[in-house]
């Protein structure tokens with residue numbers, strides 16, 4: 265087996281020309297890319313010009329010493345590791361070098377093996393740093409707020425709230441129907457907070473029986489109940505420093521609600537069967553698709569807990585209330601499923617998009633994602649057609665509801681135009697009456713939109729807001 269020896273971009277700095285050339289030649293022989301400098305100033309110029317993995321620098325330079333260069337590099341080019349070399353190494357200066365941020369400190373004459381070892385360590389450490397950065401950006405991409413799709417003004421509001429609460433420790437309650445993106449939003453809040461490199465721990469409270477949920481959240485000690493064989497760390501402790509996301513919170517039992525109230529108030533709890541109190545630094549996000557206020561009225565949810573939980577509330581809009589975003593979501597997920605399946609479908613036909621905009625989407629974005637996946641799998645052509653959509657979606661007619669809102673005097677003709685009027689109206693509302701965005705969302709040009717608005721007598725001023 266051949267082991268790869270890592271190579272890098274190095275800058276060697278020494279005022280002794282003989283030493284400099286010898287070391288540069290040797291390192292080039294090891295397949296590194298090597299530049300040289302003989303003064304501190306020249307080294308700084310080179311470091312400014314290019315990215316180096318490592319600067320190997322003599323402490324004694326004619327203009328300023330190696331410590332000066334080290335300090336400069338730590339402040340200005342932290343990506344470059346510095347290895348200092350000195351002719352008369354003392355423990356003190358070695359300690360000082362490391363304290364100032366040098367990667368390593370070697371005494372001259374430098375032994376090749378020692379130098380190689382140090383370079384190799386520096387390069388692999390850099391690789392780990394790069395990899396972490398990459399993984400973090402991947403996380404950011406996958407879970408950050410940029411991944412949330414929607415231009416509807418209701419979504420814009422969400423982004424504003426996400427941004428303004430992210431860096432606080434405020435408890436956030438996320439409401440919304442199933443599949444509207446509650447979990448996604450919770451992650452986005454965590455990902456845009458300063459806690460993002462700490463754990464994000466999600467607990468589906470509805471999925472566990474009450475007795476298990478308590479130990480899941482707070483942990484237990486061995487023997488505290490049948491089956492508790494060993495001690496167990498709960499999710500609150502796992503999330504220390506980060507964020508805990510309690511999904512389906514409305515299902516919590518009265519007993520658990522008391523414990524939650526305490527942890528929300530004081531960030532304190534005891535594991536099941538233990539008298540030891542733990543204190544944690546955790547940001548709490550909760551979600552439910554039930555009406556908590558109603559649950560309070562019914563006596564199923566503690567009022568004091570409700571007030572603790574209901575500090576900042578985000579309500580995810582149902583998809584049918586932002587149909588202008590449907591084409592965007594479709595485009596995004598089409599790309600994803602094209603990649604997954606290796607297909608090269610270009611898009612959805614207008615007819616298919618219109619049908620999707622008329623549907624009520626009880627399962628919201630999750631349902632849409634499934635519909636797009638299914639269509640990508642079924643589609644035989646370059647474009648997804650109405651035929652590739654599920655029957656249920658096509659059968660459901662928004663017409664019944666549309667008839668109530670449009671006068672039916674004109675008989676069949678006006679009945680047929682009713683859905684179009686409704687789609688235009690919905691899209692305008694969804695886009696806060698921005699004509700440009702509405703036209704774009706509907707896939708028509710602005711002139712056509714104006715013509716149709718005129719034809720259907722759609723006027724922003726005439727729309728009476730719904731009483732809420």
Ligand SMILES: Nc1ncnc2c1ncn2[C@@H]1O[C@H](COP(=O)(O)OP(=O)(O)OP(=O)(O)O)[C@@H](O)[C@H]1O
Nearest residue numbers: 411412413414441442443444445446447448629630
């Ligand atoms: N605005 C959005 N942009 C892109 N994808 C979204 C959006 N909202 C939801 N999704 C996708 O829809 C699916 C459901 O989202 P999520 O799980 O966050 O919903 P939820 O409200 O937590 O659902 P449930 O009530 O079932 O827990 C996920 O695949 C998610 O990536």
Ligand SMILES: [Mg+2]
Nearest residue numbers: 446447448511
């Ligand atoms: Mg969820």
